[in-house]
Amino acid sequence: MKKTYILRIVFLVFLLVLISQSCREKPAPFNEDALDVPYVPTPVRVVKEMFRLAEIKEGDVLLDLGCGDGRIPINAAVQYGIKAYGVDLNPERIRESVRNAHIAGVDHLVEFCEQDIFETDLTDATVITMYLLPSVNLRLRPKILTSVKPGTRIVSHDFNMNEWVPDKDAMVFIEDEAHTVYYWMVPANVTGEWAFKIDEPPLEVTIKFDQVFQFVQGSVMTEEEGWKVLEEQLKGDKFIFKLESPRLVWFFNGKVKEDAMRGEAEMGGSGKKAAWEAVRNPDTKEPLDILSQ
Ligand SMILES: C[S@@+](CC[C@H](N)C(=O)[O-])C[C@H]1O[C@@H](n2cnc3c(N)ncnc32)[C@H](O)[C@@H]1O
Numbered sequence: 001m002k003k004t005y006i007l008r009i010v011f012l013v014f015l016l017v018l019i020s021q022s023c024r025e026k027p028a029p030f031n032e033d034a035l036d037v038p039y040v041p042t043p044v045r046v047v048k049e050m051f052r053l054a055e056i057k058e059g060d061v062l063l064d065l066g067c068g069d070g071r072i073p074i075n076a077a078v079q080y081g082i083k084a085y086g087v088d089l090n091p092e093r094i095r096e097s098v099r100n101a102h103i104a105g106v107d108h109l110v111e112f113c114e115q116d117i118f119e120t121d122l123t124d125a126t127v128i129t130m131y132l133l134p135s136v137n138l139r140l141r142p143k144i145l146t147s148v149k150p151g152t153r154i155v156s157h158d159f160n161m162n163e164w165v166p167d168k169d170a171m172v173f174i175e176d177e178a179h180t181v182y183y184w185m186v187p188a189n190v191t192g193e194w195a196f197k198i199d200e201p202p203l204e205v206t207i208k209f210d211q212v213f214q215f216v217q218g219s220v221m222t223e224e225e226g227w228k229v230l231e232e233q234l235k236g237d238k239f240i241f242k243l244e245s246p247r248l249v250w251f252f253n254g255k256v257k258e259d260a261m262r263g264e265a266e267m268g269g270s271g272k273k274a275a276w277e278a279v280r281n282p283d284t285k286e287p288l289d290i291l292s293q
Contacts, residue, residue, distance in 0.1 A: 030090050036117070037132045039093065041068050042157050046179045047075050049172045050155045053183040054127045056080050063087070063125035065117040065132065065140070070097025070110065072129050077101075077109035085125070087115040122148045131157035138162060142289045145213075150188035150256065151236030157181060163290060164213045187214040188237045188256040192284030193221060196252075198265060198276045203250070205243070207278075213288060216241075239263075252276060259285070 032038070042050070050072070056062070060082045064072040067086025074097070076084040088094055097112040117136075122128060122144065130137070137159050144154060145164075158180055160166060166182040173179075191211045197204050206221040207229055218229030218241060225246070232241040239261060243250040254263020259280040266273050 030092055032090070035089055036136050037066055039068050039090065040131070041071060042131050043172075043174050043179065044071065044075065045174060046157055046172045046181065047072055048079075049170055049179075049181050050129055050157060051076065051079065053168055053170055053181050054129075054153045054155045056082065056127060058082065060126045061085070061124055062127045062129060063120070063122065065120065065128060065130045067097055067112060068093055068131075070100050070112055073097070073110045073112070074101050074104050074106055076127075077106035078104055081109070084110050086110070086112045087117060087120050088112070089114065089116055118143070122152075125152060127153045127155065129155050129157075130159075132159060134159045134162075142287075144186060145189075145289045146287070148186045150186055151238075152186045154184045154186065155181060167214065185214070185236050187211070187234050187288065188239070189285065189288050190216055190234060190239060190256055190261070190280075191286040191288070193281045194261065194278040195281075196276060196278040198250075198274045200274060201267075201272075203276075207243075208284070211286075211288060212290075254278075 056076060058080065060080070062073060062076045062082060062084040064084070064086040067073060067088045070086050073084030073086040076082055086097055088097070091114050094112045094114045101107050101110045101112070117140065128144070128148070137156060138161065141161050141164060160182050161184065164184060166184050168183040170181045171178050172181065189211065190209045193206055193208045195204070195206050205224070205227070207218050208221050209216050209218045214234055216232040216234050218232055220227040220229060228244045230242040230244055233239070237256045239256050240251070240253045243252060249268030251266045251268065252263060253265070254261050254276065259282050261278040263276060264273050265276045
């Protein structure tokens with residue numbers, strides 16, 4: 001009995017020594033070959049320019065794809081008091097980000113996660129920042145245009161999105177080195193055929209919209225002589241355009257939500273306003289990104 005008891009204690013001590021040793025062991029080194037982009041931090045002045053271009057405001061939620069030492073989410077939290085997230089595949093970067101957030105006193109506002117940018121959920125962010133590579137931006141482009149909420153602002157340090165031309169850009173010079181910052185607002189998808197209806201004065205018209213990224217061109221499908229769609233402007237989910245017939249002009253102003261749009265139209269010159277609604281034939285919707293086709 002006594003012998004078994006002693007053996008048990010020896011076994012327990014042995015187990016405790018093993019556990020404490022494994023806890024003290026350093027994490028296995030991260031294989032940097034797994035990264036799509038090497039670690040290069042964005043200078044803080046460029047970070048501030050990214051925020052200026054994105055017009056960050058109270059209530060925004062920022063997500064930095066490939067967050068490095070966490071400087072973009074941390075600076076956003078410090079400067080605007082907003083919630084900010086960062087993901088990075090390298091666990092060492094995540095540990096560094098967590099430490100830096102603690103030092104900056106914004107642990108309660110920022111969160112960092114060891115995650116692949118291609119597996120990251122982008123739907124909660126209102127501002128997405130990135131300093132990646134041209135090829136990586138292009139791989140992300142279809143995901144951004146299909147899964148991100150219309151109106152979400154995207155800001156990229158140094159690399160653009162090829163055919164998806166930026167809505168704005170800016171340059172920062174640091175020691176003779178030029179850093180470019182690009183900005184896009186994710187457009188709603190308005191492609192396809194839409195049945196528009198105004199009750200009073202009555203108007204029913206089908207309009208087909210073709211769209212390449214944020215650029216839209218409409219044409220009237222209903223057999224009406226001389227009807228035209230002009231001056232289309234799409235900013236996120238806000239859509240305005242002019243519908244011109246030989247006798248009158250309507251200025252449409254509204255919001256898009258998936259297969260529906262609604263808003264107010266003003267009859268040119270008269271100041272008369274009327275509510276309008278439109279529904280899309282879902283079979284006519286097309287992808288926004290040529291890379292998804
Ligand atoms: C150029 S650094 C930018 C760091 C930070 N965003 C900044 O601007 O200072 C790119 C970061 O992306 C990370 N990264 C590379 N490939 C990744 C992937 N597939 N998923 C998540 N992070 C990745 C790297 O570890 C690195 O920290």
